[in-house]
Amino acid sequence: MTCRPGAETALKQEVARTEPEWRLAFSRPGFVTFKVNSTTPVDDKQLASRSWVLARTQGVSLGKVTGDELAKLAADVWALAGVATLVAEGPLDDVHVWERDAHRSDDESSTLLVSPLAAEIENAIRAAAPESCENLREPPGEKRRPAARNARVLDVVVVEPNQWWIGCHRVVTPPQRWPGGAIPVRTPEHAVSRAYTKMAEALAWSGLPIAKDDECVEIGCAPGGASQALLDRGLFVTGIDPAEVDPILLEHPRFRHIRKRGKEVRRSEYLGVRWLAADVNLAPGYTLDAVEAIVTHLDVHIRGLILTLKLADWSHADRLAEYAARVHGWGYRDVRMRQLSSGGQEVCLVALRRKELRKLDRRRKSRVEKRSPKGERASARGAIRRDPPHPTLSGPHFGAQFGAQI
Helix, strand or coil, rough: CCCCCCCCCHHHHHHHCCCEEEEEEEEEECCCCCCCCCCCCCCCCHHCCCCCCCEECCCCCEEECCCCHHHHHHHHHHHCCHHHHHHHHHCCCEEEECCCCCCCCCCCCCCCCHHHHHHHHHHHHCCCCCCCHHCCCCCCCCCCCCCCCCCEEEEEEEEEEEEEEEEEEEEEHHHHHHHHCCCCCCCCCCCCCCCCHHHHHHHHHCCHHHCCCCCEECCCCCCCCCHHHHCCCCCCCECCCCCCHHHHCCCCCEEEEEECCHHHHHHHCCCCCEEEECCCCCCCCHHHHHHHHHCCCCCCCCCEEEEEEECCCCCCCCCHHHHHHHHHHHHEEEEEEEEECCCEEEEEEEEECCCCHHHHCCCCCCCCCCCCCCCCCCCCCCEECCCCCCCCCCCCHHHHCCCCCC
């Protein structure tokens, strides 16, 4: 497994709660391995369908290679017994090479883990591929295509420039389509903060059925990066924050700013709102208290949530299941959590009222209608908006992991 540097102990404890028979093995900042006390081989597809909040990606280890000569190291990858067995079992679909994120700065805005060194190593490995893997010899290029669903991927984790750990994984979830589980989202030039990247990655990972013209409220919006990402998706956004937001947002016709704290805003401001986001630099308990007071109000009908839960201390990660269970108790039956590659010492929690909302098959258009005689709820701007089709998220339901608590 790879993770954010510093999260290794918390990740080990998270895994221990679900897999107590796994034994700790080799680890480095941002990289953790386990040994399985079983004669039954680990099924890569079953492993890919599992979910650990603090793990960016996971796979089955096939060994490691060490050395100082690039060409020889690349050849040694294919000479590993585990890789030879993998190739004999069927064709490989892709190669992912990335460096463990050992020295990441909180100020970095890119979620790309494929460094120039990793790209050079990948090209060498592809060039050394055997004839049976001829489909892998072509370099991925600057615009890498994501691996297909259910693809068999050869993983090369550059733990050190002269030490590579080799593994494989099946593609089940969106992050697994990319090297290191990092969805490639960059902060655009017009973004006012890196919160733009976090929101963009959260939307790409979660697959929430957010549609153009939907209404969203963001608590703790200043200076406005996350709101920008939502605006770029075509949403109407109300930003709530006592601090100032960037003038670029104030000039946007679909944005309005309420200079108050979330608890001070009237509940009428949430009528017709479908999505609620919150990213405040306070303890998770404060964020959940503020959101609970809103979504449990009888006149408020929030369809989905995008919450950032700050972990001032890694020990707070022990309560992630408790946080998920609390949101589930508000009536949100689809709750998922992940530590985003673009985020800091925090986790992203997304929730939907019903999992079936991901599978709705509606025509791709939005219609604006007046309030119906039957009392259909209008939006805060006096209109009802309908969702167009949306992508379906593959992968595990969060509740399946913490079923006992939820």
